[in-house]
Amino acid sequence: MVKPIGVTGLVVSYLILTFVFVISFLERLKLERDILISYLRMSVQLFLAGFVLVYVFKIDNPFLNVVIFLFMIFFASRIVVERSGVKMKNATIFVFLSILISSAVVLTILLFGIVGLNRLNARYFIPLAGMVIGNSMNSTAVGIERFFSKIKDNRSKIEDLMGLGATQEEALSFVRKEALKAALLPALASASGMGVVFLPGMMTGQILSGVKPTQAVYYQIVIVVAIGVTVCLSNYIMVKILSRNLKFCLTYGVI
Amino acid sequence: MDLFVKDLKVSYRDKEIIKGISSRFGVGLNLIMGDSGSGKTTFLKALCFLIRFRGVIFFENNKVDEKWIRNNCKLMIQSGFYTEETLIQTVKKPFEFKYNKNKVFDEARFEELLGLFGLSKFSKEDNVNKLSGGELQRLALIRALLLEPKLFLADEPTSNLDENISQVVYEFLRNFCKDRICIVVSHDPIAKSFAKKVYYLTRGGFNG
Numbered sequence: 001m002v003k004p005i006g007v008t009g010l011v012v013s014y015l016i017l018t019f020v021f022v023i024s025f026l027e028r029l030k031l032e033r034d035i036l037i038s039y040l041r042m043s044v045q046l047f048l049a050g051f052v053l054v055y056v057f058k059i060d061n062p063f064l065n066v067v068i069f070l071f072m073i074f075f076a077s078r079i080v081v082e083r084s085g086v087k088m089k090n091a092t093i094f095v096f097l098s099i100l101i102s103s104a105v106v107l108t109i110l111l112f113g114i115v116g117l118n119r120l121n122a123r124y125f126i127p128l129a130g131m132v133i134g135n136s137m138n139s140t141a142v143g144i145e146r147f148f149s150k151i152k153d154n155r156s157k158i159e160d161l162m163g164l165g166a167t168q169e170e171a172l173s174f175v176r177k178e179a180l181k182a183a184l185l186p187a188l189a190s191a192s193g194m195g196v197v198f199l200p201g202m203m204t205g206q207i208l209s210g211v212k213p214t215q216a217v218y219y220q221i222v223i224v225v226a227i228g229v230t231v232c233l234s235n236y237i238m239v240k241i242l243s244r245n246l247k248f249c250l251t252y253g254v255i
Numbered sequence: 256m257d258l259f260v261k262d263l264k265v266s267y268r269d270k271e272i273i274k275g276i277s278s279r280f281g282v283g284l285n286l287i288m289g290d291s292g293s294g295k296t297t298f299l300k301a302l303c304f305l306i307r308f309r310g311v312i313f314f315e316n317n318k319v320d321e322k323w324i325r326n327n328c329k330l331m332i333q334s335g336f337y338t339e340e341t342l343i344q345t346v347k348k349p350f351e352f353k354y355n356k357n358k359v360f361d362e363a364r365f366e367e368l369l370g371l372f373g374l375s376k377f378s379k380e381d382n383v384n385k386l387s388g389g390e391l392q393r394l395a396l397i398r399a400l401l402l403e404p405k406l407f408l409a410d411e412p413t414s415n416l417d418e419n420i421s422q423v424v425y426e427f428l429r430n431f432c433k434d435r436i437c438i439v440v441s442h443d444p445i446a447k448s449f450a451k452k453v454y455y456l457t458r459g460g461f462n463g
């Protein structure tokens with residue numbers, strides 16, 4: 001139903017990138033190499049994904065779908081820990097568990113309770129999982145970064161509370177609060193802007209492929225809610241696990 | 256009641272700061288003095304299980320662990336106190352903790368101590384941002400005192416106070432420590448005359 005873009009379309013779209021190169025050059029951002037690599041990487045990854053998805057949809061084996069799901073979460077967790085520069089041991093495992101538990105719960109309700117699938121259909125499962133995991137990834141990156149930077153800046157306050165009888169978990173409660181707020185705010189802001197400031201990618205995609213806008217809205221609302229819930233749950237689980245497993249040993253700094 | 260510290264050692268990375276303290280602390284006001292950087296704060300933090308240390312601590316001949324410390328020991332740190340919005344919220348905060356569940360917040364006593372330590376011009380509902388450094392230090396002292404611990408540790412509790420108030424504080428502490436073990440670190444010259452015993456920390460160990 002969609003009008004295909006084709007190779008010429010792609011070439012034109014790459015040509016528009018010239019603006020970015022020119023600005024980088026004029027302002028001496030020295031980002032030309034990074035820009036080139038990022039967009040090349042994106043293109044290759046997307047082509048590969050498109051290629052793989054054709055087969056995944058064709059095979060549509062629930063076991064394979066779950067393996068892909070776990071792989072996506074693992075990849076996301078690695079990115080979160082790398083991007084936030086956290087050096088805590090096992091951080092990747094903690095982030096992985098947080099995203100896994102929250103997205104599994106939300107996706108189960110979404111796919112079977114709301115969409116009404118009777119089996120794990122790859123065509124629905126993989127793209128929806130991708131949206132939920134992607135948003136979890138962005139928010140946990142913010143949450144974990146804030147969690148550790150808050151601890152670093154408030155070491156004496158944490159010591160103070162523990163000196164007065166708090167367990168480590170109790171003493172870190174104000175840190176958790178700040179980290180959660182920071183992680184949830186972008187999701188809230190984006191929910192507020194939807195429909196007025198921008199149309200979300202998924203809705204745009206559906207409309208382009210011929211779905212009636214009034215119908216696309218239903219899907220979009222459900223997704224936005226699902227994303228918000230997953231973002232909240234994954235960050236909550238993450239800061240809880242972190243504050244319990246952190247060795248708050250001031251001798252060697254945190255970790 | 257007594258606290259026995261046996262061969263306590265603390266290192267920061269590869270540098271040994273406390274090089275094996277063995278000492279007994281009885282009921283009353285035990286005063287620790289020593290040069291800046293000699294490890295007084297480090298020693299108190301170790302007693303309170305806030306930093307990793309080697310050695311053993313006994314209370315009445317029983318080895319103490321972190322759980323016992325969180326229950327029975329309260330530390331007033333040197334600076335950088337945790338505060339809530341108002342004075343009363345700040346002093347009530349520790350009563351929320353699991354290990355302080357058996358303790359009851361005594362509001363009348365809180366007001367009495369505010370008066371005693373020269374904070375009567377503030378109302379309980381005032382914002383803590385209004386407090387000066389020395390006033391906040393007194394509030395932190397009150398907060399720790401209200402918990403009435405068996406083992407009370409304080410790190411320079413009068414460092415930002417003038418002589419008159421310091422005198423009041425030490426007079427109060429002498430009495431407060433009659434039935435508990437207090438270990439107080441101080442540079443304050445007047446502290447000595449209120450102490451039951453004085454310990455000097457030099458080069459990572461006690462002298463005299």
Ligand SMILES: Nc1ncnc2c1ncn2[C@@H]1O[C@H](COP(=O)(O)OP(=O)(O)OP(=O)(O)O)[C@@H](O)[C@H]1O
Binds near residue numbers: 250289292295296
């Ligand atoms: N987190 C840390 N990492 C490395 N070294 C530290 C750390 N904290 C303290 N030290 C060092 O340990 C030594 C003892 O510090 P400590 O704070 O115990 O001294 P203090 O006797 O309380 O001094 P003051 O009277 O100035 O409060 C100091 O030389 C200090 O530089």
Ligand SMILES: [Mg+2]
Binds near residue numbers: 295296297333410
């Ligand atoms: Mg000190």
